Amino acid sequence: MVVFFDRVNYLLLTTIEIHFKPHNIWTRKIMKTPKDYIVFPLDLPDYDQAMGYVETLKESVGLFKVGLELFISQGPKIIDAIRDVSSAGIFLDLKLHDIPATVQRAFKAASVHRPTFVTVHCDEGDDILRSAAENNPGHTKILAITVLTSLNQDKLKTLGYRDEYANDISALVLQKARLAKDAGCHGVVCSGLEVGMVKQSLGPDLIAVTPGIRPAWTLVDQDDQQRIVTPADAVRNGSDYVVIGRPIRDAKDPRDAAKRVAEEIASAF
Numbered sequence: 001m002v003v004f005f006d007r008v009n010y011l012l013l014t015t016i017e018i019h020f021k022p023h024n025i026w027t028r029k030i031m032k033t034p035k036d037y038i039v040f041p042l043d044l045p046d047y048d049q050a051m052g053y054v055e056t057l058k059e060s061v062g063l064f065k066v067g068l069e070l071f072i073s074q075g076p077k078i079i080d081a082i083r084d085v086s087s088a089g090i091f092l093d094l095k096l097h098d099i100p101a102t103v104q105r106a107f108k109a110a111s112v113h114r115p116t117f118v119t120v121h122c123d124e125g126d127d128i129l130r131s132a133a134e135n136n137p138g139h140t141k142i143l144a145i146t147v148l149t150s151l152n153q154d155k156l157k158t159l160g161y162r163d164e165y166a167n168d169i170s171a172l173v174l175q176k177a178r179l180a181k182d183a184g185c186h187g188v189v190c191s192g193l194e195v196g197m198v199k200q201s202l203g204p205d206l207i208a209v210t211p212g213i214r215p216a217w218t219l220v221d222q223d224d225q226q227r228i229v230t231p232a233d234a235v236r237n238g239s240d241y242v243v244i245g246r247p248i249r250d251a252k253d254p255r256d257a258a259k260r261v262a263e264e265i266a267s268a269f
């Protein structure tokens with residue numbers, strides 16, 4: 001009986017997805033479970049520690065993020081190792097940033113490993129983004145990094161940004177997100193404070209990934225993330241994925257912390 005209802009439920013949801021795809025953000029929210037929103041960054045120095053967290057969290061998160069530290073120390077074999085034990089997606093956070101030809105080749109080399117996402121920086125303009133997008137073999141989605149969540153107004157001024165953008169980070173994020181969309185990227189990485197505006201201005205189909213997430217129970221002084229929001233607020237504002245590292249990694253019980261984050265996300269629906 002339960003199986004029958006599950007099947008009916010599945011068919012119903014699939015029908016909704018087919019008929020309303022891809023315009024209705026709520027359809028996607030129905031299809032996804034709360035844990036599917038969670039991206040756990042494997043910000044860890046070695047294979048054993050990284051795989052320890054994969055083992056602990058493989059049922060509790062939607063994607064594992066392999067960033068520079070782990071990818072440089074372990075190489076692509078870490079992706080296969082994660083896949084061997086988990087069905088979670090792979091978010092390859094290489095934050096590519098170089099001349100267009102080099103980014104194009106690096107993206108192509110990264111996509112051989114079939115990650116769900118690869119990140120590319122927006123900072124040098126649309127040529128870099130376009131060079132990756134136009135040479136995408138198809139199975140990997142390109143996410144453009146807009147403004148790192150560790151940056152604030154003062155830091156942007158120091159970097160030479162005009163007041164118009166340094167004083168209004170949202171305007172800068174939107175400008176970069178528009179560039180990314182026009183260049184053919186699938187989505188952007190932006191803070192939970194800007195995601196609502198990005199979705200509203202550029203449409204629900206542009207994927208929004210939000211780092212700088214802090215559940216209320218983990219707020220600490222001196223956090224290096226500046227533009228932070230809670231998981232529930234991020235999803236409520238339109239985030240498709242939330243990157244949550246230290247609040248889960250450094251918890252006494254990481255699996256329980258991930259479960260609490262998923263519960264918080266569920267409360268946002």
Ligand code: C5P
Binds near residue numbers: 041148
């Ligand atoms: O939650 P926590 O601050 O520990 O998350 C850190 C992770 O978020 C790192 O892997 C970092 O690369 C990622 N991050 C990101 N984009 C930003 C800021 C942080 O992907 N704009």
